[in-house]
Amino acid sequence: MAEILVAYATKSGSTREIAEAVAEQIRHAAHEVTVLDAAEVRSVEPYKAVVLGSALYAGRWRREAVRLLRQNEELLAHKPVWLFHSGPIGPGQVPQRAPRKVREIAARIGAEEPVTFGGRLTSDTAAGFVAKRMARGGMAGDFRDWDEIRLWAYVISERLVAAR
Secondary structure, three states: OOOEEEEEEOOOOHHHHHHHHHHHHHHOOOOOEEEEEHHHOOOOOOOOEEEEEEEEEOOEEOHHHHHHHHHOHHHHOOOOEEEEEEOOOOOOOOOOOOOHHHHHHHHHHOOOOOEEEOOEEOOOOOOOHHHHHHOOOOOOEEOOOHHHHHHHHHHHHHHHHHHO
16 A cells, blocks of 8 residues: 555646645655545545545535545544645636635644645536536636646655655
8 A cells, every 4th residue: 555645626636636646746756646536535544644636616615525634634633634626717817715614624634724726627527507608708728837736846855755
């Protein structure tokens, strides 16, 4: 079993791609990493550290990411944990706070508030009436900053190396 878990909850695949980029950066620091959909994680017990990300829609995290936090709260309180969400789209996007429930759990387990990364909305990936309509307008595009994502993951990998 890998020593670091990178879990994600996604609707259209954008958050999964961010999780994979985070995992790749952490692997560069010689860590073993497992990447899983949050819905597939039964327990975080086998891992030394956890990174969890969720898509953010209308100020809400995906249900499976919140469930992972709630069901593993006691174990997560004894591990390094980093959280992120993705979703803001369009020009001039600003970081968004996590939902109150997520912030409360993060505080109880000793994790910082989630970092915000831009999202992606394209006509190929849009699901649902509103998203498809938005994908035809000025909000369409890929707003993920891969350098910012890799830098955040690099900082995580450095902290993990220091903790060895």
